[in-house]
Amino acid sequence: MRGRAAALAFLLLLLLPMAGGAAPPEAPSLQVSGAVEQGALLRGTAPPGAVALTLDGEPLPLDPERRFLFGLDRDRTGTVLLVARLAGGGTLERRLDVRPRPWRIEHIAMARPAGGPTEAFLRLREGELARIAAARARDTGAKGWLQTFRWPAVGRISGRFGAQRVYRGQPAAFHAGVDIAAGAGATVVAPADAVVVLAGPPAFSLEGNLVVLDHGMGLNSAFLHLATSAVVVGQRVRQGQPIGTVGMSGRATGPHLHWAMRWREARIDPAPLAGPMPR
Ligand SMILES: [Zn+2]
Structure with a gap:
């Protein structure tokens, strides 16, 4: 009986998120937090299924939770390109425009x-x-x-x-x-x-x-x-x-x-x- 009750509770938990109206599953994306500007340090997370990541073509390591880090030099200009390679063979890209800072x-x-x-x-x-x-x-x-x-x-x-x-x-x-x-x-x-x-x-x-x-x-x-x-x-x-x-x-x-x-x-x-x- 205990096992059955637990299984039922588990099923309920699975069903609960759907109760509010079936939201479409979120598309996998490369999350980056922080201001994308010169001299900044940015942290991010790659989506589940990401097996490797590059920044402007250079390998960028992912930790076990798929978190990553990169910095933008004081004189960095233009666009930053992040590319995640997914387990299924596909890739996911994200382009970020580097905002210049008014240095003194x-x-x-x-x-x-x-x-x-x-x-x-x-x-x-x-x-x-x-x-x-x-x-x-x-x-x-x-x-x-x-x-x-x-x-x-x-x-x-x-x-x-x-x-x-x-x-x-x-x-x-x-x-x-x-x-x-x-x-x-x-x-x-x-x-x-x-x-x-x-x-x-x-x-x-x-x-x-x-x-x-x-x-x-x-x-x-x-x-x-x-x-x-x-x-x-x-x-x-x-x-x-x-x-x-x-x-x-x-x-x-x-x-x-x-x-x-x-x-x-x-x-x-x-x-x-x-x-x-x-x-
Ligand atoms: Zn000093």
Whole structure:
């Protein structure tokens, strides 16, 4: 009797959704959430039956729930093409137009500051950049990419992502992170779950004491100019866990935290991910 009652209840559950009037089954689609604009990070879900996904022809991994992630570089323009391959052999496409963002451009009516880097500095820098690139290339399988990010430090935002100076028509490198004017010694926390892939000292010439966190799926965060770091390479950190303190190591004019994010090679604006700065 028990089994029969359960079977009946199950049947009822199956029939219930139809009771409100038979809605047609929803067509499978590629769901993408987030603003499709320069510097954005977007999350999405592929429909049941999707076995593989590409972004502009490059493979884009799906997690077991068919969720995926991709970033749009600060200078990305045009259209993004997502193509899902379905188990039955068919494909499903979605095109997204990338909205440009009005980056803050500051025109300076003088030539770029003179005095290029020395030969010795360029050699040192080459090694440093190689170390950073090798750390960023590591895929640790961290799951932080699925979380809502929080601010790694609290303070006034003193420098926005994407801002750029142009010296008499010669553009300088744009600001590839967000600056938080937290006081010297303020705690820096992990904005999402991650695995530490780089942790200084020793300090880098420009970045100073640098911590890089891998959030999984090609997404990583870098924290520059730290006074101290509280983590070691390979360590798993939870969202909100202290990873270091604010300082002004490397090339910095005062204590602040520079937080930079990348998805693969795309330079991402961290601010929209973390939402409004808490007071
Ligand atoms: Zn900065």
